[in-house]
Amino acid sequence: MAFLYTNEKNAQVILCLLKAHNIKHVIASPGTTNTALVASMQQDPFFIMYSSVDERSAAYMACGLAAELGEPVVISCTGATASRNYLPGLTEAFYRKLPVLAITSMQSFTKVGHHVAQVIDRSSVPKDAVKLSVSLPIVKDDDDLWDCEIKVNKAILELKHAGGGPVHINLPTTYTKPYGTKELPAYRVINRVTVHDSFPILEGKIAVFVGSHKQWSDTEIKSLENFCLQNNAVVFCDHTSGYYGKHRLLYSLAAAQSMLDKTDYRPDILIHIGEISGDYATLNMAGKQVWRVSEDGEIRDTFHRLRYVFEMPEKYFFEHYATGNLEEDGYYQRCHQHLDSIRAKIPELPFSNVWLASKLAPHIPPESTIHFGILNSLRSWNFFELPATVTAASNVGGFGIDGGLSSLVGASLANSEKLYFAVIGDLAFFYDINVLGNRHTGKNLRILLVNNGKGTEFRQYNHHAAYFGEQADEYIAAAGHFGNQSPTLVKNLATDLGYEYMTASSKTEFENCYEGFVTSEILDRPIVFEVFTDSTLESEAIERIQTLVSSPKGKTKERVKKILGPKGISTLKKLVKR
Structure with missing residues (x-):
């Protein structure tokens, strides 16, 4: 009888990535829940396998083998108390930094705590037994598969990361038969690269995506500028990126065009630096591969396209790839011209946060700092330089919306001679209102409160809650709180606390007084x-500015999205893959 691989995708991911990372030595203990994994390994000549009935002995055998070979060793066991017997050996591996990968199989996690025979709770592992413990899902959809790929890559990379040590994977099974997979699918491999490793080849259209970023040093700016010049690379930024060097593009306006096919403007490789970004639009500009560069070395x-993690300073990475082998394909120039052409199409907008951004952004005083409330304020101002x-x-x-004003006040304490601005919606403003009465607030604060009487984000034309129309106001958008756009509430509070109060309810009123604010x-x-x-009007403004240009393919995609919805799109993607 010819044995084939298991059809269980979570086990397939483990098998594929073990092979991709050249981890071949396995010590297996008998059991039922680990049959899918062990039987698949047994029929694959890549794996070098050993048997041990005693799990405690198996873990210590792995310690000895890993120490002798200087390579990772896998141990596999079933449910019940089998995994508990790994603890002495894993503790030994932890303190000796030995790369032992313990894969403990089990029934579905949903059975934990319900007196199901042979099911124990493995959610808590002693701190000095393994460096990392992950639990894989039973794969039912693409999100589960992505979760598996990331967790298995992360676990395998941790075996040798920061000196190395033991790692644990919980692997649930569905006892699926028959074993019908002839060849393992090619699941995504992620590699970690340090300054001591060989670097992969960088080629094609290159873009750098900068999330929120610490203050840039002059040498960091220069290294990225040189990298861009040598690789004709684009730097996709938003306002929190803090980068103003060469090849910088504030790309949100172009990326947000919902009826435009953006294929020609996506890079082949996207270099990801910085931390979390609120620029949702440009997050959709990922290329075929993403290379993450960060000193933390984390995945x-x-x-969802990560290929390499470069554990090193950004400066080192950019200097390494500033090779001088420039291929003049005009990628940066095309992106720049594309963005400029869209900016030229911005029409007169309704009275809204977007309109306020278009009027105020160019007039924010030099050398000042501006803080944005999340989502609508940040999005609106990311459209304008x-x-x-x-x-x-x-x-x-x-x-969260809970600390925008406090963060502004805290920043303003650093330099009393510098202006600090905020653009914030009413829910976030009132949520953090106590800080306005703080006795350390200074004269250098300027707060723009955009008061639409609700969480206007939930009333945007393309938001999930737009399905409910005005009914969203009652509980989703939390309308009607805090005076329900009272013309005197904030005025009285602000003036009583010693603030100058300004107000506007129309474009004319705004134009007549905004200069004093900036x-x-x-x-x-x-x-x-x-x-x-x-x-x-807030929703109308967002819709207008995100539909300035279109293409036939982009229009078709947008129509299909509206007709099928998220579930329909997911089903269609699965059918296309088949």
């Missing part, structure tokens, strides 16, 4: 500028 698969010497920030780390002179009081807008 951050933001784009700020002066080159203006720095920007947003609480995209935790991505004056470069530090006045005798901080300012709160409350602008009253309507969520309907």
Whole structure:
């Protein structure tokens, strides 16, 4: 009888990635839940296998073999107390930094805690038994498969990371038969590259995506500039990226065009640096591969296309690839011209956060700092350039609405001679309102409160909650709180606390007074500028600016999305793959 591979995809991912990382030595203990894995290994001549009835002995055997070979060794066992017997050997491996990969198979996690025979809780592992413990899902859809690929890659890479050590994988089984997979599918491999390793070849259209980023040093800026010049690379930025060097593009306006096919403007390789980004539009500009560069060396698969993690300073990476082998394909020039052509099409917009951004962005005083509320404010202002010497920030780390004003006040304490602006919606403003009464607030604060009386994000034309129309206001968009756009509530509060209060409810009123808000002179009081807008116009403005240009393919995709919805799109993708 010819034995084939298991059809269980989570086990297939393990088998594929073990082979890709050249991990071949396996010590197997008998059991039922690990049959899918062990039987598949047994029929593949790549694996060198040994048997051990006693799991405690198997773990110590792995320690000895790993120490002797200087290579990772896999141990596999079943459910019940089998995995508990690994603990002494894994503890030995932990303190000796030996690369032992313990794969403990089991029934579905849903059975834990329900008195099901041979099912124990492995969710907690002693801190000094393994460096990392991951639990794989039973693969039912593409998200589960992505989760498996990432977790298995992460586990395997951790075996040798930062000195190495033991790692644990929980592998659930469905007891699927027959074993009908003739060849293992090619699942995605992720490699970690350090300064001591060989570097992969960089070729094709290259872009750098910068998430929120710490302050740039002059040498870091120069290294990225040289890299871009030598590789004709584009740097996709938003305001939190803080990068103003050569080949920088504030690309959100182009990336957000929902009816435009963007295939020609996507790179082959996207270099990902920085941390979390709130620029949702440009997050869709990933290329065929993503290379993550960070000193933390962690797997951050933001784009679901991660291929390499470069554990090193960004400067080292960019200097290495500034080789001088420039291929003049005009990629940067095409992206730049494309962005300029779209900017030229921006029409007169409704009175909204987007309109305010279009009017105020060029007038923010030089050398000042501006903080944006998450989602609508950050999105709206990412469509427009700020002066080159203006720095920007947003609480995209935790991505909550609860600390925008406090972060602004904290930043303003660093330099009383510098202006600090904020653009914030009403829910976020009132959520963090206590800080306005803090006795350390200074004259250098300027707060633009865009008050539409609700969480206008949930009323945008393309938001999931738009399905409910005005009914979304009651509980989803939380309309009607905090005075329900009271013309006096913020005014009285601000003036009582010593702020100058400004207000506008129309374009005319705004045009008549905004210059006082952006004056470069530090006045005798901080300012709160409350602008009253309507969520309907906010949505209309976003829709207008995200549909400035179109292409036949882009229009078709957008229509298909609306007709099929998320579930239909997922089903269609599966059919195409077949």
